Amino acid sequence: MPLDRSIIAHLALFHGLEPQALDIILKDARSVLFAKESIVFEQEADARSFYVLLSGHIRVVRTTPDGRQIIARYISEGEIFGVAAALGRLTYPATAVAAVDCVVLVWPSSVWPDLSSRFPALSAGTFKTVGNRLQETQARVLELATEQVEQRVASAILRLINQTGRKTEAGIEIDFPISRQDIAEMTGTTLHTVSRLLSAWEEKGIIVSGRQRVTVADPHRLVLLAEHRGDR
Amino acid sequence: MPLDRSIIAHLALFHGLEPQALDIILKDARSVLFAKESIVFEQEADARSFYVLLSGHIRVVRTTPDGRQIIARYISEGEIFGVAAALGRLTYPATAVAAVDCVVLVWPSSVWPDLSSRFPALSAGTFKTVGNRLQETQARVLELATEQVEQRVASAILRLINQTGRKTEAGIEIDFPISRQDIAEMTGTTLHTVSRLLSAWEEKGIIVSGRQRVTVADPHRLVLLAEHRGDR
């Protein structure tokens, strides 16, 4: 069954493309459901496909040879990901895992040269995404190199609620299950330190949190924590 | 005076382009000399141009609002840089400074859409470079998040000698002046810690170093240091 263009027409990535272009693009795609915690693609595997996330949240993880890992980023609805092949890479540089049940569109990488040359808007949109990601990754290097753990954890949580926040009575909640360990792997620290920080913040009324759940009650004070360095 | 295509024909970036394509591309370029420590473009400035480095070394620096900074990367001969506009950004995300006297080709960003659509090989080469840089930056995040200072400094120096190493009687030398402070800003530590590490390595005969100069005498042992974590 062919996919209907309405499922992607509203996404920023496909902005500026004609309806019939969307139909052509969709001819090569198929829709796949990934259950929570299942693997979409694995680090070092051949970059055979690229993807657009229709619903859910995807965790992108990089692992070192000796088994330590970090979370490179979370993919939100509407984003393209797994574009390694379009950037001239043969393998994926990271593993993508469904953080919740996800619906994903999948294209074979082999169709990229054709699609990107036929639809420059698609190509431009993709490279804008890549540019944003490079920028963001470099900002993270700066943060890791210059900021203390408390600032980094505060920034990471703020980024998550901006990206995927959902309003509740208690405040703005991160929209998918996230453990202390996950937050530690986003910020280059340990789950122990994250736990201590969250406990302290909860005591001060800045956040409310539970098992795999974080709700920010007072974003403004969290912003202060993210900026304000202990001393200088 | 028109630039001769021979100055760029051998660069990987222009691989697969016809001689006449090179001539067309060069019509929009001009060649500029940047004296040591002069600024090529500044962070936050409008991304009006993009560049190819013909000779020399360029230091790319990102600065935080509160004035701390890191070295994002060094650009080597033949590389394209300052491509913010091609990635859909309006301003440069970092400052580029000539580490030594440099010769640079400059294009107005406005010609990019035309050039990239007329010469897909140019576009592909650029995006491959960007892909490599993204990959490299993410590797750096992983390193900052999981490794100790000694490993990070060892890795940074190994990367520099691979990228720009020059053989001398004493070993392989980094081909441009680099201070302890610079190395600290590449690895997220302080010049004091870098100085201590280099002193210790020099004592062990792994490196020879002087003012703004580092020569690796025993690359193999440095690799061990970069991999081997103190305990586990």
Add this chain to the structure above:
DNA sequence: GTCCTTCTTTGCGCAATCGCAAAGATTGCT
């Protein structure tokens, strides 16, 4: 409802690395 697994909290000691300070070396300038 009960058990089991996974996640979270918290205490405590220690190691890594920073911050500050001051002295020593090197280079370039005049």
Add this chain to the structure above:
DNA sequence: AGCAATCTTTGCGATTGCGCAAAGAAGGAC
């Protein structure tokens, strides 16, 4: 050659955040 500026070395105390351990929740499965 002499001076000034910059870069480098090194000591020492102060902290941050880690590592380890063990107990306490919170869900999920049957």
